[in-house]
Amino acid sequence: MIICNKEDVIKAIETHNVKFIRLQFTDIEGSVKDVEIPVTQIEKALGTGISFDGSSIEGFVRIDESDMVLKPDIRTFAILPWSNNxxxxxxxxxxxxxxxxxxxxDSDPRYVLKKVMKEAEDMGFSLNVGPELEFFLFEKVDGRATTKPHDYGRYFEFAPTDLAEDIRRDIVLTLTDLNFDIEASHHEVAFGQHEIDFKYGGALATADNVMTFKYVTRTIAKIHGLHATFMPKPISSENGSGMHVNLSLSRGNENAFYDPDSEMEISDTTRYFIAGVLKHIKAISCISNPLVNSYKRLIPGYEAPVYITWSGANRSSLIRIPSARGKSTRVELRSPDPSCNPYLTFAAILASGLDGIKNKMDPGTxxxxxxxxxxxEERKERGIETLPATIKESANYLEKDELLKSTLGEHVHDNILRLARAEWDAYRTQVHDWEIQRYLNTI
Incomplete structure (x- = not known):
């Protein structure tokens, strides 16, 4: 179902006997919010918009300036496949x-991304993004989520060990109904962990798809009596869930990262882009890895990146260049996790890459x-630095990063710092089970 204008929306509503419309948006933390209206209000929604209280949304506006308006992007209209009752x-x-x-x-995460996309457009580029989201399926007890995996399969496992084949298929079919182009789905490394990959696209549409993907996955898991979580590291002894981000810049119909006549067949633009991301990655981490728990994934031994390096197909590097060339030439940033706000994450990455291009930065060896x-000692000799070890550390880098402050806008920048530091303070002031088990009977 392709929606191009208001008339297409009205026709789809009539054809499918739609009774309610969910007007969805994303807050600064990356949570989906919605206001549901009866279909009788669709003309108003598509015209002047629907008012709501912005002061009730984390990081938006104060109570004395709370009136805000939701205006639908008609291209995102979709029937929720599970709602036909x-x-x-x-x-x-x-x-x-x-x-x-x-x-x-100007602090709408969607608008923040649009502004950076316009900057790229003015330079002759458009950003394509292909994220790879991992998630866990856990059992429920008395309706409450546990950390007991739904199955004990491993990487690329299949039935009968992989118990989630049918659930993944239901998720894939639902996403297909929502116009996703699904490329693959499989069991991941950890018990109960899965990945479903959808085709790359423009940055804004892909950020929308990330939010829809998480919404659909949680809903289908719930229908099956399970809990789906995009928490980065729910089980300490298992691999965490990442959201590797594949990135390429287009210049018209050409891939600006591809140069068949240069070393590795990658352009100078690619190297400049990588250098810009590497320069700002410690600050980007506060956006792409926004939780205390995010940094428990970014440790050695569990395939997640730790060291700030770039490479060819080498998966131990933070940024790698997969082997495909031609129109498929891309770079893969491996540090983000699926708890992030995709609009702000893509905006920060793109702004950093453009900074590298503008200033012709050198990514190093x-x-x-x-x-x-x-x-x-060998890492020190090679000048290899590490990603921040905590949300507190990454917040300190973001605070000092003038490029990202300008990209996000002062309001979003300050609220991300406030939320990150509140997250850290809430964590550090708690007494955790690990401490009780380690100290109570020995000290």
Whole structure:
């Protein structure tokens, strides 16, 4: 179902007997919010928009300036496949956020990304993004989620060990109904861990798809009596869940990262882009890895990146260049996790890459060996730095990063720092089970 204009929306509503519309948007933390309206209000929604209280949304506006307006992006209209019941079919539309005076809310995560995309467009580029989201399926007890894996399969496992084949198929079929182009699905390394990959696309549409993907996955898991989580590291002894991000810049119909006549068949633009991301990655981490738990994934021994390096197909590097060339030439940033806000994460990565291109930055020496095998002294000799070890540390880097402060806008920048530091303070002031088990009977 292709929606191009208001008339297409009205026709789809009539054809599918839609009774309710969910107007969805994303807050600064990356949580989906929605306002549900009866279909009788669709003309108003598509015209002047639907008002809501922005002061109730984390990081938006204060109570004395709370009136905000949701304006639907009609291209995101979709029927929710699981909603066809006696209460009526439900559709959703992703919205942009406006102020009462008609100006777009400049701290809307969607708008933050649009602004950086416009900067890239002015330079002759468009960003394509292909994320790889991992997630866990856990059992429920009395309706509450546990950390007991739904199965005990491993990487690329299949039935009968992989118990989630049918669930993944249901997720894939639902996403296909929502116009996703699914490339593959499989069991991941950890018990109960899975991955479903969808085709790359423009940055904004892909960020929308990430939010829809998480929404659909949780819903289908719930229908099957399970809990789906995108928590980065729910089990300490198992691999965590990442959201590797494949990135390429297009210039018209050409892949700006591909140069058949240069070393590795990658362009100078690619190297500049990588250098910019490497320069800002410690600050980006506060956005792409926004939880205390995020940094329990970014440790040696569990395939997640730790060291700030780039390479060819070498998976021990933070940024690698997969072997495909031509239109498929891309770079893969391996540190983000699926708890992030994709709009802000893609905006920060793109702004950093453009900074590298503008200033023709040098990414340094390519690491074509396993960085994890190096000793501390060998890494020091090679000048290899590490990602931040905590959300507190990454927040300190973001605070000092003027490029990202400008990219995000002061309001979003300050709220991300506030939320990160509140997260750290809440964590450090708690007494955890590990401490009780370690100290109570010995001290």
């Amino acid at each position: 006696h209460k009526g079919v439900v559709a959703r539309i992703i919205c942009d956020i406006y102020m009462p005076d008609g100006k777009q809310f 390519m690491m074509d060996y396993n960085v994890f095998d190096l000793t501390k």
